[in-house]
Amino acid sequence: DAGITQSPRHKVTETGTPVTLRCHQTENHRYMYWYRQDPGHGLRLIHYSYGVKDTDKGEVSDGYSVSRSKTEDFLLTLESATSSQTSVYFCATAGTGETYEQYFGPGTRLTVT
Amino acid sequence: GEDVEQSLFLSVREGDSSVINCTYTDSSSTYLYWYKQEPGAGLQLLTYIFSNMDMKQDQRLTVLLNKKDKHLSLRIADTQTGDSAIYFCAESETGANNLFFGTGTRLTVIP
Numbered sequence: 001d002a003g004i005t006q007s008p009r010h011k012v013t014e015t016g017t018p019v020t021l022r023c024h025q026t027e028n029h030r031y032m033y034w035y036r037q038d039p040g041h042g043l044r045l046i047h048y049s050y051g052v053k054d055t056d057k058g059e060v061s062d063g064y065s066v067s068r069s070k071t072e073d074f075l076l077t078l079e080s081a082t083s084s085q086t087s088v089y090f091c092a093t094a095g096t097g098e099t100y101e102q103y104f105g106p107g108t109r110l111t112v113t
Numbered sequence: 114g115e116d117v118e119q120s121l122f123l124s125v126r127e128g129d130s131s132v133i134n135c136t137y138t139d140s141s142s143t144y145l146y147w148y149k150q151e152p153g154a155g156l157q158l159l160t161y162i163f164s165n166m167d168m169k170q171d172q173r174l175t176v177l178l179n180k181k182d183k184h185l186s187l188r189i190a191d192t193q194t195g196d197s198a199i200y201f202c203a204e205s206e207t208g209a210n211n212l213f214f215g216t217g218t219r220l221t222v223i224p
Contacts, residue, residue, distance in 0.1 A: 004155075033212075035214075040216060041216065042117070042201060042214035042215050042216040042217055043156070043201070043203075043214040044214070045211065045212065045213075058211075090155055090156070092156075099144060099161050099163075100144065100205070100207075101146065101158045101161060102158070102212060103158070104148075104155035104156040104157070105155050106154060106155050107153075107154070107155050
């Protein structure tokens with residue numbers, strides 16, 4: 001494991017409220033990613049970071065923003081949560097090894113009511 | 114995004130071999146991975162293969178790649194009940210980003 005923790009692990013929130021999910025890693029990996037997992041869709045990339053303050057959009061970035069102010073932490077923010085953002089969110093990290101294999105955190109289950 | 118297809122379910126008897134299949138559409142795929150997800154957990158990397166390889170073996174796992182047909186398979190020999198999980202294939206052109214996942218195959222091992 002790459003020492004990845006996510007917080008909170010579970011959250012229930014109401015439509016329209018802001019939500020921030022945190023990913024923390026202890027492996028000094030350069031790359032960090034946020035995915036969402038939904039039945040029938042596998043995992044889809046929301047945003048990723050290739051260094052401090054360097055981020056880019058993934059496949060399903062609408063309604064999400066990210067920030068990375070230091071190597072260890074990657075934050076995912078839902079500015080105004082909607083029911084369609086009910087999902088399980090996974091953070092992943094990758095170093096700069098030959099295969100760029102990604103290591104995943106335990107996930108955050110978010111329910112928007 | 115790129116399409117990565119997997120069948121949703123597979124059941125096998127304990128001790129038999131399991132074969133999980135995956136097809137992808139991106140002819141530029143360079144890195145191909147198999148991940149395992151146990152209930153309530155994140156994904157765990159099982160193995161990977163580069164597009165210039167046809168086969169890779171790692172203990173009970175054998176990965177076969179048919180680049181012409183864009184077909185990837187994972188064979189698990191002597192399947193055990195602990196192998197019951199969801200298996201995802203994933204592909205990437207660059208490796209560092211834009212990892213595209215299949216929908217996952219739920220493997221059930223019957224004792």
